[in-house]
Each structure stands twice: as structure tokens, then as C-alpha cells.
Amino acid sequence: MDAIILQILNGLDKGSAYALIALGLTLIFGTLGVVNFAHGALFMIGAFCAVTLQKILSASYTVIDPSQTDFLGRPLEVSKPYLEAWLGPDLGGGIIEWSVPLAILFAIPVMLILGYVMERGLIKHFYRRPHADQILVTFGLAIVLQEVIKHFFGANPIPTPAPPAFAGSLDFGVWLGFDPNAIIYPYWRTVYFLFSLVIIGAVFSFLQFTTFGMVVRAGMADRETVGLLGINIDRRFTIMFGIAAAVAGIAGVMYTPINSPNYHMGMDFLVLSFVVVVVGGMGSLPGAVLAGFLLGIVESFASMNEVKNILPGIDQIIIYLIAIAILLTRPRGLMGRKGVMEE
Amino acid sequence: MSKLHFTRRRLIGTGAMAGAGLAMPTIFTGASWAQSQGGFTNAPTGGTVTLGFNVPQTGPYADEGKDELLAQQLAVEHLNGQGDGGCLNTFSSKALKGNGILGKKVQFVTGDTQTKSDAARAAAKSMIEKDGAVMINGGSSSGVAVAVQGLCQEAGIIFMAGLTHSNDTTGKDKKANGFRHFFNAYMSGAALAPVLANTYGKDRRAYHLTADYTWGWTQQESMVKATEAVGWETVNTVLTPLAATDFSSYIAPVLNSGADVLVLNHYGGNMVNSLTNAVQFGLLDKQVNGKDFAIVVPLYSELMANGAGENIKGVLGSMNWNWQLQDEGTKAFVKSFGEKYGRPPSNSAQTCYAQVLLYADAVERAGTFNPCGVGEALEGFEFDGLGNGKTLYRADDHQCFKDVLVVRGNQNPTNPYDTLEIVEVTPVEQVTYAPDHPMFAGGELGQCNPGA
Structure with a gap:
């Protein structure tokens, strides 16, 4: 029982990342009709916003320490962060340690602008082109973004730790009456799961309870009629692209303490997120979220030794098997709408 | 019933033909034949010799590949008599004089393994066939090393492996044309x-x-x-x-x-x-x-x-090695690398640097670039002064035997480079195993192939 609860918890944080990326993908597809293969790269750029802010906050000056030597036997140059010098080691050091949560504030404007520039500069030229063209151009863009990041940050993963307050793990097992250490779950992964729920809730509320969201939903249902009413739906859809980019970006920011970011991390999530969108139903926002969590949990169960002993290698293909099964039984996905990608 | 009539002349003629027939497989693949034919694959003809450095320049190990390439470039400089000479000054063999290899100036071409076996083979093949590389060195993966080693064996090229740690590289997948300096699992x-x-x-x-x-x-x-x-x-x-x-x-x-x-x-x-x-x-x-x-x-x-x-x-x-070691070879290499690039080298850089020097030294001692001659010079070669202490290139499997480092993540690093601390230098005797050890069983070194 404890092993089952443990794998559900594990699946939730993986599912959170899938759900957040798939939510953005579905938003873009539902509004603009574009299949955006650069969405994984936006998740990666978000993660590197956290890396960048960490570097900015850790900007240092060097002092020579004659009591120590470097690898060539010269007096050691010791780096001292400016923040610690200006604000004192406690406050300055504390701000540096909290760079990941602070990076959300940095990433939102960066991602909104990047999304706006991407949509206006490149993607709008492909609205009337076949989906294959859209996939090719956005995939190409993803590779370009990836190589740009590698040029500036290198190929090696960059450690981006969570604030010390969230180090370590929570013993859920004790709460639920199991033995100590039976169900442990890292604090930061709990934060990530709760954070994803807040973001998903915020996006749904924005679409459901604001006038802007109502117009966007109307545009998603019938773009032409909304246009005929004199509403500039294109401008709103461009903003939605920016919002989808920001969702992917902050999902990336918060993911950095879970796995050290590298230039390739977006690609690792992209294909799985597309499977999530297809399983959830193309164009369905609740479907994307539901499928994200569902597939995250199923993937975790497939990694259990008990399962792998019976079906070796199942952890690598389970998501695709489920996708096949769902598409065979429900061709529109779990919550897909009639008519989407069916003309 | 017919009668056999052997004359002396006929007997000698038949015997010579039969002897030549039996010896043909070794004659046409052996070093002597290849040398007498002018040679072997990519025999250098002008005043230069080309080495091929096959490292990951893209993909997840690109940073490690970059470090290997910097070390290989440094080795070429030292072989050509530029810079401070690095480990040429500490190497126990004194065959290298800083005037290239056998008097030929060393130049190099590079390939990108991408840490993918097929891409690595394609890159090595291109360097051998298009650029005339006489030796391939580098890499950061055992899958890649085994694949490229196999290619070099077929092509008649010496492969001086980079970072490869699987037992199989010098175990079941060992090849006569392949040599590994790096330690193993x-x-x-x-x-x-x-x-x-x-x-x-x-x-x-x-x-x-x-x-x-x-x-x-x-x-x-x-x-x-x-x-x-x-x-x-x-x-x-x-x-x-x-x-x-x-x-x-x-x-x-x-x-x-x-x-x-x-x-x-x-x-x-x-x-x-x-x-x-x-x-x-x-x-x-x-x-x-x-x-x-x-x-x-x-x-x-x-x-x-x-x-x-x-x-x-x-x-x-x-x-396999760490820059914090205090032997003369390590100090010389760290000084050369550090002064040129501003940071200490990694252990993958060190193994590639050592492999380039070991190859060049073997060519000098053999007096030929023929892979079979080079292989013979490397087999059973004992040396010191390259940073790992006394080392043996064992003839049975082309694996280097030397001390191994046990390290620990440093609790109190003082700079970005001392993240690891040396706990113990394990003596070579403790890590030596028999050539027929079960973990290395299943493959044959085979015959060296000079190609051409």
C-alpha cells in the first residue's frame, strides 16, 4: 500500500510538469491552431531564466587570499558576491539562496516578451500553412533556441538548488500511520505540485471569469463570428500565446531544483507533452491537465520493480502504449472535442 | 595405377607454391607485406602527419569533448616543439624530441562523435578516408569507443581510446588496433x-x-x-x-x-x-x-x-587521474594546460593528452607509422612521467595498468576546481587482474591490421 501511495506522489510532480507544458500547448493550439514544437524549448528557456537570475544575484568581485593558492600555486582569487558585501552575508546570501522562487518574477516578463516576439515574428506567417509546415518551423526554432542556450551556458547541467528552507523531504508515511521512511517525499516536489495546481487554477479562472477570457473562449469556439462582431481576436490570441509561453517558462523555473537544467531539457519533455495533449484530446484544456497527471502517475507505476520484473522495459514505453490504447478506443482522446483536427 | 614421378626441380617448385599458399593470409595482412607495398592505411608521404581527434563536440558531453580537444591540441603543440613541452620533459621515454613524429610536423583534424555510435563511426571514417588520419583518439562513451575501435580495426588504423570505462572495451570487444589508457569498471x-x-x-x-x-x-x-x-x-x-x-x-x-x-x-x-x-x-x-x-x-x-x-x-x-596529484608528470601537464586555458584539466583531458604522446612515442620507437609496428611498440610498454605513476600497457588486452584514485566530494571546496578530494591512491597491484578474468572473457585481440 505504501509503495502505491509513493508512486502516486511521484507521478504527481512529473504529471505537474507534463500538465503545465501540455496546458500551454493546448492553449496555443486551441487559439491559434498552431502545433508548437518549440514549447519544450520555452520550458527550457524558463529554467535558464532561473540560472540567469542566480548568476546575476551571485555576481562577484574577487579578492586575493595570500594564505591559499590556486591550482598553479598562485595566490588564490576568492569570489565575494556583491550582494553579500552590500547587504551583509545574511540578507545578501539569503536573497541568492532564494533565487529560484524570485526568478518567477524575472521569467514572467521575459517569457511574455519572448512569446510575443515569437508569435509576431515567426509563427503568424504560418497560420494558413499546413500543420506539417508549422511543426517543421517550430521544431527548427526549438533547435535554434537550444543551441543559443548551449553557446552561452555550455552543455553541462547547472546546479540550481531550492532555498535551504525546502531542502530534505517530508515523511508522509508517519502522517498516514505507516512506519517512518515508508513514504518520503521531497519538500520541493510538494511545492512544485501545489504550484502547478495554482497556475492551472489561475489559467482556468482567467479564461472562465474575465471578459478577456470569455472573448478568447468565444474565439476558440468560432473565430469568424467573434471577428464579425468587431473584436480584434488576433491581438487577444497573440496575448494568449505570450501567456502560454509564460506558463511553460515558470514551470521551467520551478523545475530547476528538481533536475539541474541543461540545454536539452525541453526536448526531453516535448514529445511526452505532445502525447499528453493527444491523450487528453486536442484542444481540450481540462483534458490536457487530466492526461498530464494520469500519464505521470502511470509512468511512475511502470518504474516499480514489481512491474519491471514482469514486463522488463515497460517504463520506457508505457506512455506510448496508453496513447495507442486510448486512440483506438477514443480517437478524440479523453476529453477531445468533435471537429478538432478532423476537417 | 599411375606412378608418381617427382624430379628434384618439380619438388622444389611444388613445395614453394604450397608454402606461399599457406603463408598468404599472414603475408598479405602482416606488417612486412604492408610495409613492402609502401604500406598501410594513410601512410604519411609529405612533411606532415595527420592525427584524427574524435570527441563529442555537440550533445550532452560537449563540454567534456571540448576539454579533450584542448588537451589534444596541447599535445600536438608539444610534439611540434611549441609551448613548454609539458610531459615531454617528464616522460620516462626520451624518444620524442619536439620535432614532430619521425621528423614530420603533426597536424590534426577533428570529428564530432555526438556521443552516438553511428555518428562517431561516420566522423572517424571521414577523418580516415578524406583527411588521411593515421590514428584516431578521443571520445567520452564506451558505446562510442567500442564502435570506433571496431571501425579502426577494419580500416587498419590505430585507435587510442579516450574516456571509456566499460570492461568490454578491453574485454570481449578488444581489438588488436585498439589501446586504452583509461581505467575500467x-x-x-x-x-x-x-x-x-x-x-x-x-x-x-x-x-x-x-x-x-x-x-x-x-x-x-x-x-x-x-x-x-x-x-x-x-x-x-x-x-x-x-x-x-x-x-x-x-x-x-x-x-x-x-x-x-x-x-x-x-x-x-x-x-x-x-x-x-x-x-x-x-x-x-x-x-x-x-x-x-x-x-x-x-x-x-x-x-x-x-x-x-x-x-x-x-x-x-x-x-583515472586528478589534477591535485603531486607527481612531476601531473605538475607539468597541469602547468601547461592551466597557463594556456586558465583552468585545470579534467581526467578525460589527461587521458587523451597521454594517449597522443604514447602513440607518438611508439611511432618513434618503432621507426614507422605502420599500425602493426606501433602496436608492437605499445604492447608491454612500461612508462612513467605522464601523471599516473608507473604504468604498463599490457600486451594481452591493450589495457593500461596503473594506480587508481579513490575520491570524495569535497566538504569545503575553496574554488570551483577542488570539488573532489583524493582519499586514496590505490596501488596498481590491487586493481590488476588476469587477462582471462571472467569479467573480460569472450573476445579475442586478433591480428593487427595495417589496412591499405
Whole structure:
């Protein structure tokens, strides 16, 4: 029982990342009709916003320490962060340690602008082109973004730790009456799961309870009629692209303490997120979220030794098997709408 | 019934033909034939000789490949008499004079392995066929090393492997044209196990997470055998997909398994992520079976240590070499590399640098670029002064035997380069094994191939 609860918890944080990326993908597809293969790269750029802010906050000056030597036997140059010098080691050091949560504030404007520039500069030229063209151009863009990041940050993963307050793990097992250490779950992964729920809730509320969201939903249902009413739906859809980019970006920011970011991390999530969108139903926002969590949990169960002993290698293909099964039984996905990608 | 009539002349003629027929396979593949034909694949003709450096320039190991390439460039400079000479001044063999190789100026071409076997083979093939490379060196993966080694054997080129740690490279997949300076998984186990027993005790229960490919399998086998030999029990061994990025679902069951040590048979990005995940789950803060939980990373590299950041503090592992060693060869190499590039070299850089010098030295001593002559010069060659202490290039399997380093994540690093500290220099005798050891069984070195 404890092993089952443990794998559900594990699946939730993986599912959170899938759900957040798939939510953005579905938003873009539902509004603009574009299949955006650069969405994984936006998740990666978000993660590197956290890396960048960490570097900015850790900007240092060097002092020579004659009591120590470097690898060539010269007096050691010791780096001292400016923040610690200006604000004192406690406050300055504390701000540096909290760079990941602070990076959300940095990433939102960066991602909104990047999304706006991407949509206006490149993607709008492909609205009337076949989906294959859209996939090719956005995939190409993803590779370009990836190589740009590698040029500036290198190929090696960059450690981006969570604030010390969230180090370590929570013993859920004790709460639920199991033995100590039976169900442990890292604090930061709990934060990530709760954070994803807040973001998903915020996006749904924005679409459901604001006038802007109502117009966007109307545009998603019938773009032409909304246009005929004199509403500039294109401008709103461009903003939605920016919002989808920001969702992917902050999902990336918060993911950095879970796995050290590298230039390739977006690609690792992209294909799985597309499977999530297809399983959830193309164009369905609740479907994307539901499928994200569902597939995250199923993937975790497939990694259990008990399962792998019976079906070796199942952890690598389970998501695709489920996708096949769902598409065979429900061709529109779990919550897909009639008519989407069916003309 | 016919009668046989042998005249003396006919007997000599028949005997000569039969002898030539029997000897043909070795005559046409042997060094003497190749040399008499003008040679062997890519015999240098002008005043230059071209070496091929096949390293990952793109992909997840691009930073490690960059470091290897810097070291290879440095080796070429030293061979051509530029710079401060580096390890040419400390190398026990004095055949190299800083005037190129056999008087020919050394130049090089590079290929991108992308850490993919097919891409690495294509890059090596291009350097051999288009650029006339006479030797291939470099790489950061055992899968790549085995693939390129096979290609070089077929092409008649010497392969001086870079970072490859699988037992198979000089075990079941060994080739006469391939030579490995880097240590291997067996050596890691043999060096680490006694240190682990001393540090954590002999009554331990280990749980292995292992990357699901050639290196991971041999690393796991080596660590299981070595730790069980010192009294540890193996609770479970779990293979993880090479493409995995999040290891939480593999790590979560560890504490519940009754294990008190987690062995991560992972390298590169896999290791950075699995170690980071394990530390997030708080494994290092737990007590199991009344003992502090421990994590072991059998194969370390400096770049991985940087990627894992604070998480490696106190975690034991092994290395082929480290810049903090204090022998003359290490000091000379670190000085040359550090003054030129502003940072200390990694152990993958050192192995590539040493391999280029070892190849050049063997050519000088053999007096030929013919791979068969070079191979003979390398086989059984004993040397010192390249940073690893006294070393033997064993003839039986073309594996270097030398001391191995046991290292630990530094608790109090003073700069970005001392993230690892040396715990022990394990003497070569402790990591030496018989050529027919079961972990290395299944392959034949075969005959050297000069190609052409």
C-alpha cells in the first residue's frame, strides 16, 4: 500500500510538469491552431531564466587570499558576491539562496516578451500553412533556441538548488500511520505540485471569469463570428500565446531544483507533452491537465520493480502504449472535442 | 595405377607454391607485406602527419569533448616543439624530441562523435578516408569507443581510446588496433570496495541503480562482486533507461528496501540527476539498520561533479587521474594546460593528452607509422612521467595498468576546481587482474591490421 501511495506522489510532480507544458500547448493550439514544437524549448528557456537570475544575484568581485593558492600555486582569487558585501552575508546570501522562487518574477516578463516576439515574428506567417509546415518551423526554432542556450551556458547541467528552507523531504508515511521512511517525499516536489495546481487554477479562472477570457473562449469556439462582431481576436490570441509561453517558462523555473537544467531539457519533455495533449484530446484544456497527471502517475507505476520484473522495459514505453490504447478506443482522446483536427 | 614421378626441380617448385599458399593470409595482412607495398592505411608521404581527434563536440558531453580537444591540441603543440613541452620533459621515454613524429610536423583534424555510435563511426571514417588520419583518439562513451575501435580495426588504423570505462572495451570487444589508457569498471570496484568497507563497515546492504547499456552493466557487475567480496549484501539491482531524466520513481523505493547504501552506476547527466534526486529525497539524512545512509558514485568526472553541485559532498567514487596529484608528470601537464586555458584539466583531458604522446612515442620507437609496428611498440610498454605513476600497457588486452584514485566530494571546496578530494591512491597491484578474468572473457585481440 505504501509503495502505491509513493508512486502516486511521484507521478504527481512529473504529471505537474507534463500538465503545465501540455496546458500551454493546448492553449496555443486551441487559439491559434498552431502545433508548437518549440514549447519544450520555452520550458527550457524558463529554467535558464532561473540560472540567469542566480548568476546575476551571485555576481562577484574577487579578492586575493595570500594564505591559499590556486591550482598553479598562485595566490588564490576568492569570489565575494556583491550582494553579500552590500547587504551583509545574511540578507545578501539569503536573497541568492532564494533565487529560484524570485526568478518567477524575472521569467514572467521575459517569457511574455519572448512569446510575443515569437508569435509576431515567426509563427503568424504560418497560420494558413499546413500543420506539417508549422511543426517543421517550430521544431527548427526549438533547435535554434537550444543551441543559443548551449553557446552561452555550455552543455553541462547547472546546479540550481531550492532555498535551504525546502531542502530534505517530508515523511508522509508517519502522517498516514505507516512506519517512518515508508513514504518520503521531497519538500520541493510538494511545492512544485501545489504550484502547478495554482497556475492551472489561475489559467482556468482567467479564461472562465474575465471578459478577456470569455472573448478568447468565444474565439476558440468560432473565430469568424467573434471577428464579425468587431473584436480584434488576433491581438487577444497573440496575448494568449505570450501567456502560454509564460506558463511553460515558470514551470521551467520551478523545475530547476528538481533536475539541474541543461540545454536539452525541453526536448526531453516535448514529445511526452505532445502525447499528453493527444491523450487528453486536442484542444481540450481540462483534458490536457487530466492526461498530464494520469500519464505521470502511470509512468511512475511502470518504474516499480514489481512491474519491471514482469514486463522488463515497460517504463520506457508505457506512455506510448496508453496513447495507442486510448486512440483506438477514443480517437478524440479523453476529453477531445468533435471537429478538432478532423476537417 | 599411375606412378608418381617427382624430379628434384618439380619438388622444389611444388613445395614453394604450397608454402606461399599457406603463408598468404599472414603475408598479405602482416606488417612486412604492408610495409613492402609502401604500406598501410594513410601512410604519411609529405612533411606532415595527420592525427584524427574524435570527441563529442555537440550533445550532452560537449563540454567534456571540448576539454579533450584542448588537451589534444596541447599535445600536438608539444610534439611540434611549441609551448613548454609539458610531459615531454617528464616522460620516462626520451624518444620524442619536439620535432614532430619521425621528423614530420603533426597536424590534426577533428570529428564530432555526438556521443552516438553511428555518428562517431561516420566522423572517424571521414577523418580516415578524406583527411588521411593515421590514428584516431578521443571520445567520452564506451558505446562510442567500442564502435570506433571496431571501425579502426577494419580500416587498419590505430585507435587510442579516450574516456571509456566499460570492461568490454578491453574485454570481449578488444581489438588488436585498439589501446586504452583509461581505467575500467573492474578497477573502480577493486579500488573502491576496501575504502567503502573501511568507511562504512563490512555489514552493509547495497541497492544499485544502473544505466541500461554496456558500461552500466559492467560497472554494476564489478561493484557487486567487489562489495560482496568485502562482506556487503546486494539487496537489489535496478536498470534505468539511459534517456531517463527524473529518477524519483527509482529512488523512492530504496529506503523501504532495507538497503543502507545506494550505488549509482550512472555517468554524465544520468548521474547528476540521480544523485540530485537521491539527495532531494533526503537519503543522506536518513538512518537505516541503525547506520547512516550512504551514496556511492563509482565513476566520477570533474564536469559531473560541477553539475551535481553541493550534492556530491562526502560521496565516494573513483577516477583515472586528478589534477591535485603531486607527481612531476601531473605538475607539468597541469602547468601547461592551466597557463594556456586558465583552468585545470579534467581526467578525460589527461587521458587523451597521454594517449597522443604514447602513440607518438611508439611511432618513434618503432621507426614507422605502420599500425602493426606501433602496436608492437605499445604492447608491454612500461612508462612513467605522464601523471599516473608507473604504468604498463599490457600486451594481452591493450589495457593500461596503473594506480587508481579513490575520491570524495569535497566538504569545503575553496574554488570551483577542488570539488573532489583524493582519499586514496590505490596501488596498481590491487586493481590488476588476469587477462582471462571472467569479467573480460569472450573476445579475442586478433591480428593487427595495417589496412591499405
